[in-house]
Amino acid sequence: MQDYQNEMFPDVVGITDADMIPDPKPEFTLSATPAFSPKSLFVDAEKCVVWQHTARDADKLVDADIRPLAESIKASGQQVPVRVRRLEDDRLEIVAGVRRWKAVRLLNDEGYPVKLLVQIVQMDEDAAFRFAAAENGPRSDLTPIERARFYQAAIDHQYHTGKACADAFGLHKASISRVLDVLRVLKFVGKKIDDHRAISAAQASWLMSLLRNVNDEADPTDEGLEGDRYAEVIAAIDAAAAGSAAEVFGQLRQALAPSHKDGGIDIVVDDDTILGSITRSKSGAVRIAIGPEAGSVELPTLIASIRVALTTLRAG
Template identity: 30%
Template sequence: MAKANKSGLGRGLNSLLGGAFEEAAPLESTPKRVLVEQQREETVVPIPMHTEPVVERQNVSRETITPMKEESIVDGESQVTIKSVVQRRTDEVPIESVSPNPDQPRTNFKREALEELAASIEKDGLLQPILVRPVGTNEYQIIAGERRWQACKIVGLKTVPVRIKDADDDQALELALVENIQRSDLNPIEEAYGYRRMMERRNLTQSEVAQAMSKGRSTVANALRLLELPEEAQQLLFEEKISAGHARAILSIPTKEGRQKLTDKLVAEKLTVREAEAIARLFSGKRNDAPTKKEPLPKMFKTVAKALKDVLHTPVKVKSSNGKNKIEIEFQDEEDLERLFEELIAAAS
């Protein structure tokens, strides 16, 4: 199993934007001057001050980069194609010409946090442009930055700075996922639905999504498993009324009925994670009752276990339960398992 990539999203927005993405310079709430790029020389163009802020739509800068290209990420025989940016530019556009993306992976915007951001924007201005794509004549759809856009609306701004990028639906979804995951802005349910939309829309496997997002396959698999929760439990996790620990306890129950029962108890009794885990064991038939007196294991079992332990140099247990017998051999990792296999072959020959 592939290990999770602890280094985070190494590719990130910079890669998806054709390797040319740069953080925008802070924009002051009362504009004093604008730098216009002309033939790679900077010219200072003063803008007259007004008694009341009057902002007209104007092009601040335009940049053209290389035509669209494709980069391949190979995973075995599979191949994921991620398209690069065609062009990007920064504009000041009317706020009403910008609309949210219905495929935006992040849907939970807390009002209190929005108001705090709005207060910051009112004081210092919007420090980073909103990433958008054109969807019509003078109409734009948000790729990343809906929270900033909502806060600007609360402030009452008439225009907002945007970075415009030509992107199709698949690119927009990928960029939104990467941007939000980099910022740790998505809750687990939002992240899971984002991965699933990528899989369905582009016919990708879990491994291919993991490659595209620079995540371990197990990370993507565990996120997608949250979508097996009862709908009510998904909503509770989405609203942060239960934790990921509660979700894991629910998923440990094999039946839908048992999962729903535990979800109901979580709501009614406000269980801790440890309490939820204990109830999950009961619903799964794994009781923690005091063990009944067991018949002692035959002497032969202990003799074989000791002999195997001496040969394999690892803990070995021989168990008997409900008329079924089994041998447990511990190993640390793939390399250790291969060593055990070679030891067994050598002992048998």
């Protein structure tokens, strides 16, 4: 099989910069030193190691996550090469394409002797960070916390400030900060949420906005807190029952939302959309009013939001 693959893909392939970056936004150019020299070939997957700053958390990828990709590679072959750079010990370091690498390894473990298609590119750390940012930017399957850890690694090891990181990746500083809120919020709700990968940037930024001044993008400090409001938020977090990200943030939104004049509770989803309200009459009867916005929400999400609102109403 190896001979067939290398007949189809010679060692050197005429690939342009445009082929390397399928999405032109943000703009990306490799640094002049070292030179850019792409080279594609098939190799043993075991010869590769993962770059420590890659956005994808390889250790968290289980077989179920990559099974569809593995089956696709088995049926049709690997369509996109894994981008790697050569290390001094002749191993190959994966800069982008961890899921493809894991999928090929899964097939190998199951007795299917497929090789990994890689593209060898010479690049320094700055170029590696910018290349990974450009490739991962449009990917919807990258979780917010994976994206946040990648940005934090870029700041810690290469760019030193959020602004420099944003400039390198062609993003706004506020966009970087919004994603980093996913890491910041773990300090407050990390022990409450069973799967941190499910925390959205919208959820994290909403809670962090309550824990710091509007103009403060850093972690909350004693000088940046709002006294009584901060204590109220912390009390709500302490009182929230552990569960999924949707359940925990749903409880917090209900606990920290302005009260209705009639004592009712809004039915809210993660992006702050109000789907309706729940009220209780003087006789104790509960009335659930659903608005037209609920028509665009999946039924399990709607039911979970109603459950959170009902629990909050009863607790009040």
